[in-house]
Amino acid sequence: MARKIQNILFLFFLAFQSSFYGQKVVDLSGIETREKRYQIKYIDSIAFLCTDTVYREYLQCKKIAKNEPAKAVLSLLDKKVNFVVKNIAKSNSKNEKVVLWQIYNMGYIIQTNKGSIGVDIHCRDAIRFAKHIDALLITHAHFDHYRNDLIDEMKRLNKPIISNWVENTYKTDTVRTYTIGNFNITTQLGNHYFWKKESNNDILMFEIETNGVKILHTGDNSSVEKLVGYKNIDIFILHHDIIKSLPTAVNIVQPKLTVLSHIMELSHPRTANGYRWTYAHALKKSKLIPDANNVMLFWGEWIQIK
Structure with missing residues (x-):
């Protein structure tokens, strides 16, 4: 029976991978088309077949x-990451638009015609991105927000790593501003778990300004109070569920576009309290935001800004 279900899901995989593969944006503006519902249901279904143990083995490049x-889902993830690796070097070399690539989970690359910055990159063979980014930003030291092979290669190439734990000249646990190429990066302190005193100021949040565009990446910050003071944010990337109040967070920041993230993290257990939030769950959460201008990017997708 399990094998039969697997075969059926793989047929869905073949049918739908073309519609997910490429540069489409999954628009969560409240218009639930039939195709969109099928796509979300499909991804959630095949992802549920992947245990956190199998995913961690996959990260070690063990043959599936x-x-x-x-x-099915790991093959799809491979294709998406490979697509980014293949296309990122040639996608934005001639214009001043800012491109936001979604890699996986909270992992993004912000690209301009003059350089690129990576944030919370976590995927198999993440080392491949080292030559394509000018700096690596890491919000905190949880497993699903970094990969050691990429960190080691960035160090070998003498490229900046801004975090609160990786030993290098850019390590910080305070509010600071860095200029790296045409990127101005300001760190702020966030709280991973607002209900725990020991979690106060335990992660970094990044305000990244480049080519006239401001992007705010708050990682796993859960505190809405930590968002007070941000102005003129174009893109707001946040954890869609852990934040104390999604509507309040968006109302405080008032971005032009909200990008809901930390969805379908395969290293998290499949149990009810394992924090593996589905795409269907994120879609439901998106309806809490008064302003419908929000999106959820799937692996390997990108949007142009400006």
Whole structure:
């Protein structure tokens, strides 16, 4: 029975991978088309077949068995990441638009015609991105927000790593501003768990300004109070669920576009309290935002800004 279900889901994989593969934006403005519902249901279904143990083995580049139920979703993830690696070097070399690439989970690359910045990149063979980014920003030291191979390669290439834990000249646990190429990066302190005193100021949030565009990436910050003071934000990237109040957060920041993130993290357990939020869950949360101008990017998708 399990094998039959796997085969059925793989057929859906073949049918829908073309519609997900490429540069489309999954628009969560409240218009739920039939195709969109099917796509979300499909991704959630095949992702549920992947245990956190299998995903961690996959990260170590172990070969995926042909009869492994998680093969469909891991193959799809591979294709998406490979697409970014293949296209990022040539996608934005001639114009001044800012391109935001979604890699996986909270992982993004912000690209201009003069350089690129990576934030919370986590994927198999993340080392491949080292030559394409000028700096790596890491919000905090949780497993799903970094990869050691990328950190080591950035160090070898003598490229900046801004975090509160990686030992290098850019390590910081305070509010600071850095200029790296045509990027101005300001760190602020956030709280991963607003209900825990020991979590106060335990993560970094990044305001990134380049080519006249401001992007705010708050990682796993859960505190809405930490968002007070931000102005003229074009893109607001935040954890869609852990934030104390999604509507309040968006109302405080008032961005032109909200990007809901930390969705379908495969390293998290599949249990009810395992914090593996589905795309369907994120879609439901998006309806809490008064302003419908919000999106959810799927792996390998990108948007142009400005």
